[in-house]
Amino acid sequence: MDLIETRRALHRIPELGFNEVKTQSLLLNKIRQMPQEHLEIKTWRTGILVKVTGTNPVKTIGYRCDIDGLPIYEETGYSFQSEHEGQMHACGHDFHMTIALGILDKLSHQPVKDNVVVIFQPAEEGPGGARPMLESEAFKAWRPDVIFALHIAPEYPTGMVAVKKGLLFANTSELFIDLKGKGGHAAYPHLANDMVVAASAFVTQIQSIVARRINPLDSAVITIGKISGGTKQNIIAEEARIEGTIRALDPKTMADIKKHIESHVAGIEASYQCEASIDYGANYYQVYNEHKLTESFINFCKENNFPLTICSEAMTGEDFGYFLKEIPGFMFWLGVDSEAGLHAAKLMPHEEAIGHAVDIVSGFIRYQSRQV
Numbered sequence: 001m002d003l004i005e006t007r008r009a010l011h012r013i014p015e016l017g018f019n020e021v022k023t024q025s026l027l028l029n030k031i032r033q034m035p036q037e038h039l040e041i042k043t044w045r046t047g048i049l050v051k052v053t054g055t056n057p058v059k060t061i062g063y064r065c066d067i068d069g070l071p072i073y074e075e076t077g078y079s080f081q082s083e084h085e086g087q088m089h090a091c092g093h094d095f096h097m098t099i100a101l102g103i104l105d106k107l108s109h110q111p112v113k114d115n116v117v118v119i120f121q122p123a124e125e126g127p128g129g130a131r132p133m134l135e136s137e138a139f140k141a142w143r144p145d146v147i148f149a150l151h152i153a154p155e156y157p158t159g160m161v162a163v164k165k166g167l168l169f170a171n172t173s174e175l176f177i178d179l180k181g182k183g184g185h186a187a188y189p190h191l192a193n194d195m196v197v198a199a200s201a202f203v204t205q206i207q208s209i210v211a212r213r214i215n216p217l218d219s220a221v222i223t224i225g226k227i228s229g230g231t232k233q234n235i236i237a238e239e240a241r242i243e244g245t246i247r248a249l250d251p252k253t254m255a256d257i258k259k260h261i262e263s264h265v266a267g268i269e270a271s272y273q274c275e276a277s278i279d280y281g282a283n284y285y286q287v288y289n290e291h292k293l294t295e296s297f298i299n300f301c302k303e304n305n306f307p308l309t310i311c312s313e314a315m316t317g318e319d320f321g322y323f324l325k326e327i328p329g330f331m332f333w334l335g336v337d338s339e340a341g342l343h344a345a346k347l348m349p350h351e352e353a354i355g356h357a358v359d360i361v362s363g364f365i366r367y368q369s370r371q372v
């Protein structure tokens, strides 16, 4: 399989969570071109699970990738730029899928001793595919004994592995706040309750939560990524919507932040005479790398001279955390050396990382398959 051509084909057709219809069909088409003798294929919603039966299995090894894109207008200037206006693979899921296909291709030609289940999971960016997938009969029937995954990392050199034992990614919660006041003529503000002003005040006020309400020794982030409201420049806005995300390394800090947000919202309701509703959307559990398996992966990388660094935890979120809550395993970063970071319209990961990752992951599956 030509992995670069495959990555570019996937890059052209980014689709949002649970709408990955063309993506699923492209993936199935690629999987069906592989030798089928050892493969069983199942679909689950817009996702896919593929089992490779081992030669003498004692356990099942899981490898998971995510398949959805983001609502971003691409600005890479690639000849294979997104054909879906306003949508882009800006978090590397085109790389993740291609690497998973490359691993599957290798295994379909030469299975290892253990069974391997390769999981193509929808909706990582939201609303979260991991949790419902874990609960599905399709997944339960092939539930792996160990599981791992990777995420591209623009800040590391191409092909470098960055990993750590224990906590790798934060607990996250989406945040949606709807404000409803009273609209009116721009020249008569005293007769209206302006929700653009209320939303602005709220966004400014909550900056003090992390700065002044959270122990500086804890790590937390509140980011408001979108504010919308109003209809015209000379009409006072009756409604506004604030959209953001909360991150915390400790679940208790997350709960505290939510309480502080709620009291700020109550304050806005009182001082701006409006009604407010809060929706926490999708919440992701932290990514916690199991020590023994991570250690085994670190040893494997060292023994095989794969470039490796031990990293710190990050405030990113990943619903792969739900898999790791139930099944021992780990996630690692794969360096792709892009000046633009994740979720940026100019993210341009280096494609040589794909081949490196296929070698690293398929090598580790083989290595892990020899351990009981």
Ligand SMILES: CC(=O)N[C@@H](CCC[C@H](N)C(=O)O)C(=O)O
Pocket (backbone or CB within 6 Å): 091, 124, 125, 126, 151, 172, 173, 174, 244, 245, 246, 282, 284, 315, 316, 317, 318, 319, 342
């Ligand atoms: C690796 C990465 O970038 N993951 C996303 C996960 C999004 C979670 C959810 N939609 C949220 O915004 O809280 C991230 O933004 O970290």
